[in-house]
Amino acid sequence: MAVSASFLEFVLEQLGKVESVSHRRMFGGVGLYARGHFFGLIDNDTLFFRVNDITRAEYEKLGARPFQPFGEGTKPMSGYFELPGDVMESGERLAAWMQAAIRVAESAPTTAKAKRSSAASLAVPSTGRPAGSAGRRRRAKKATPAARPRAAASRTRSRRGQA
Secondary structure (H helix, E strand, C coil), X not given: CCCCHHHHHHHHHHHHCCCCCXXXXXXXXXXXXXXXXXXXXXXXXXXXXXXXXXXXXHHHHCCCCEECCCCCCCCCEEEEEEXXXXXXXXXXXXXXXXXXXXXXXXXXXXXXXXXXXXXXXXXXXXXXXXXXXXXXXXXXXXXXXXCCHHHHHHHHHHHCCCC
């Protein structure tokens, strides 16, 4: 799952010609971001772009493989496909495929947790409180040693045998 520094530099240079890209190392690979969206990843010195039902067909037509995070023979993640090698060599084609991957990432639904929390924040039940807050208790904040100077000082003295 390693990504070599030279391949990462090459990919970032090529993608940077199209649009500003940031990256983050994760799980032995590298995640790629544009406009704040996760649109691609690098694993084993292979570049994968995010796809949907429409764009996936073009990848499959060119013989691209889906991302398999746990190795050959395991269930693939059909949301990411290997970028065909000849696409990386052509600036125009790379720009078109990258823009398509970014659009897919931008239009992808948010996670289920985010959906639930955004839906809950919109609904206001008859109690007048936001949905999801009923029955929840506030957690007490932990007091820091600075907030309890005497208690912290007495613990320090007792550890030294000066109680």
